[in-house]
Amino acid sequence: RKEVEQDPGPFNVPEGATVAFNCTYSNSASQSFFWYRQDCRKEPKLLMSVYSSGNEDGRFTAQLNRASQYISLLIRDSKLSDSATYLCVVNGEGPDTGRRALTFGSGTRLQVQP
Amino acid sequence: DTAVSQTPKYLVTQMGNDKSIKCEQNLGHDTMYWYKQDSKKFLKIMFSYNNKELIINETVPNRFSPKSPDKAHLNLHINSLELGDSAVYFCASSQEIYRDPYEQYFGPGTRLTVT
Numbered sequence: 001r002k003e004v005e006q007d008p009g010p011f012n013v014p015e016g017a018t019v020a021f022n023c024t025y026s027n028s029a030s031q032s033f034f035w036y037r038q039d040c041r042k043e044p045k046l047l048m049s050v051y052s053s054g055n056e057d058g059r060f061t062a063q064l065n066r067a068s069q070y071i072s073l074l075i076r077d078s079k080l081s082d083s084a085t086y087l088c089v090v091n092g093e094g095p096d097t098g099r100r101a102l103t104f105g106s107g108t109r110l111q112v113q114p
Numbered sequence: 115d116t117a118v119s120q121t122p123k124y125l126v127t128q129m130g131n132d133k134s135i136k137c138e139q140n141l142g143h144d145t146m147y148w149y150k151q152d153s154k155k156f157l158k159i160m161f162s163y164n165n166k167e168l169i170i171n172e173t174v175p176n177r178f179s180p181k182s183p184d185k186a187h188l189n190l191h192i193n194s195l196e197l198g199d200s201a202v203y204f205c206a207s208s209q210e211i212y213r214d215p216y217e218q219y220f221g222p223g224t225r226l227t228v229t
Binding site: 106 | 147149154155156157158159162170204217218220221222223
């Protein structure tokens, strides 16, 4: 089983639509959760951290369900500029140094159409 | 004022060659990373350095050798390049908080093509 799993999409939605992505993770000891955004042929950039109580940043809402080990991202009122790949990221175990490393999902592609 | 920079941006080379990719960050972060993103878009960690000390070394062929001359630089040297090494290599940096990696800032990537 992959450490972080996402539906690759693509999700094709019209402008103004609401779209939701889910992600599941396998390491129940994970403590930190993030959504990153990656535009085509560009580097990943942090979109938002995900907190246990859920958090919102403008049109973006992130939720965490520790019992089910899944994370969601909701985008309201989609804009053309939201078209990108959204990467679900959790901290996981690196080798036995005691340090943890971020584990990235393969991403969900979103295409917002006019 | 690029936060994390990498050179070169594109690298086309033949099998068997040795090449290096350089990375520099001006954010004052303690930790730097190398990731490989393959054609399936998986972003997989290769190495992590904290204050010039290697702290993560994932299962990577020993043809790949990271070098950190100081905490602002992390270079990646690859010996005897193979076709399967073709990928985009991203450098990143972060400030660790209580031994946990926090927000990571990525460089623009180096697209390596081995022919």
